[in-house]
Amino acid sequence: MASSTEQAGTPRRRPGGRTARVRAQVLDAVLAELGEHGYDGLTMEAVAARSGVHRATVYRRWGDIGGLLADVLDAASDDAWQPPDTGSLTGDLAALNQEIQDAMAAQPSIMAALIAASFRSEKAEHAQRRLWDDRYARCEIVVARAVERGDLPPGTDARRLLIAATAPLYHQLVLLRTAPDPDLPAHAARTAALAATAGAFTTS
Amino acid sequence: MASSTEQAGTPRRRPGGRTARVRAQVLDAVLAELGEHGYDGLTMEAVAARSGVHRATVYRRWGDIGGLLADVLDAASDDAWQPPDTGSLTGDLAALNQEIQDAMAAQPSIMAALIAASFRSEKAEHAQRRLWDDRYARCEIVVARAVERGDLPPGTDARRLLIAATAPLYHQLVLLRTAPDPDLPAHAARTAALAATAGAFTTS
Numbered sequence: 001m002a003s004s005t006e007q008a009g010t011p012r013r014r015p016g017g018r019t020a021r022v023r024a025q026v027l028d029a030v031l032a033e034l035g036e037h038g039y040d041g042l043t044m045e046a047v048a049a050r051s052g053v054h055r056a057t058v059y060r061r062w063g064d065i066g067g068l069l070a071d072v073l074d075a076a077s078d079d080a081w082q083p084p085d086t087g088s089l090t091g092d093l094a095a096l097n098q099e100i101q102d103a104m105a106a107q108p109s110i111m112a113a114l115i116a117a118s119f120r121s122e123k124a125e126h127a128q129r130r131l132w133d134d135r136y137a138r139c140e141i142v143v144a145r146a147v148e149r150g151d152l153p154p155g156t157d158a159r160r161l162l163i164a165a166t167a168p169l170y171h172q173l174v175l176l177r178t179a180p181d182p183d184l185p186a187h188a189a190r191t192a193a194l195a196a197t198a199g200a201f202t203t204s
Numbered sequence: 205m206a207s208s209t210e211q212a213g214t215p216r217r218r219p220g221g222r223t224a225r226v227r228a229q230v231l232d233a234v235l236a237e238l239g240e241h242g243y244d245g246l247t248m249e250a251v252a253a254r255s256g257v258h259r260a261t262v263y264r265r266w267g268d269i270g271g272l273l274a275d276v277l278d279a280a281s282d283d284a285w286q287p288p289d290t291g292s293l294t295g296d297l298a299a300l301n302q303e304i305q306d307a308m309a310a311q312p313s314i315m316a317a318l319i320a321a322s323f324r325s326e327k328a329e330h331a332q333r334r335l336w337d338d339r340y341a342r343c344e345i346v347v348a349r350a351v352e353r354g355d356l357p358p359g360t361d362a363r364r365l366l367i368a369a370t371a372p373l374y375h376q377l378v379l380l381r382t383a384p385d386p387d388l389p390a391h392a393a394r395t396a397a398l399a400a401t402a403g404a405f406t407t408s
Binding site for chain 1: 319320323324329333336354364367368370371372374375376378379380381391392394395398399402404405
């Protein structure tokens with residue numbers, strides 16, 4: 001908690017500074033443990049030990065592994081991430097797909113581990129849904145820009161278009177678990193842009 | 205095992221009759237238990253009890269829950285399933301998507317439970333991949349028929365088109381976990397067919 005009695009010269013800390021620091025230490029430890037051992041190897045004890053935060057604090061604040069994973073996912077929405085801005089709809093969607101493919105193909109892939117965890121814990125499932133909702137909402141500007149440039153018809157359903165563009169990536173990498181196809185990010189982007197230009201996502 | 209000494213009048217049984225019957229009893233019990241209790245409530249003991257097959261037999265033949273789930277998935281490929289044949293590409297893809305949506309929306313959904321289990325067990329994961337591969341291979345005839353009718357350019361990559369058509373369904377229902385959208389099966393089908401007609405999946 002911020003204190004009004006801090007002495008001059010003490011580095012200014014924002015309210016919740018210590019709380020935020022503890023959270024960052026613990027969430028970093030969750031990511032490291034998840035990357036190394038996967039969901040099955042993830043324990044409250046190991047997270048506490050790795051973070052250097054007292055285990056009683058970890059239990060009190062996060063409750064269980066599901067609570068930790070949900071907080072990792074919620075914390076991911078606090079960043080300043082914005083979708084790529086390449087000047088064209090196909091370019092933006094291809095760059096977005098490339099980000100997804102790179103994140104899924106990383107060794108270890110935190111993204112893949114979190115998606116897998118969302119099938120194990122209801123708290124993680126809800127947090128994963130919130131994160132996806134946040135990401136797709138931020139991406140809607142890609143479609144708005146294309147409409148503004150006159151590349152897409154007004155009334156294009158941004159969410160449907162974004163899902164059509166990114167779904168083949170997720171389907172291949174998460175569900176079908178095929179090896180990353182280097183052509184797929186650009187190909188799925190072109191396919192969705194082509195359909196969008198032809199009015200496939202126009203709701204009006 | 206088939207016996208050459210079967211008496212006339214004995215109902216003819218195909219080779220492996222008893223083995224096949226035991227397998228059917230056990231796999232039916234796995235599906236019922238999975239539907240009722242999900243992966244977390246699925247135990248070898250409960251499967252044995254429900255199937256009426258001796259637990260020692262269940263352990264010897266399937267080893268563990270992963271082995272049972274893998275066999276359920278492999279058994280699904282033994283059916284005579286064929287993709288819909290409605291006379292048009294969009295119609296076939298829409299009917300296929302409707303089947304997927306209905307299976308995922310069923311209460312309980314065996315399909316959803318099996319997909320979730322594929323994130324829990326490596327054996328189930330591999331079997332789920334084999335099943336998907338089998339299903340997409342069977343669906344390739346949908347694309348071949350469209351090419352034959354002159355509705356699609358020759359050289360259309362059937363697998364890519366099928367994945368583009370079905371991926372939005374899986375992404376929404378399995379990963380984003382949104383409520384089934386009654387318009388999505390037909391919409392995703394139209395979008396993919398539109399892109400395909402424009403040559404988006406032509407490899408040559």
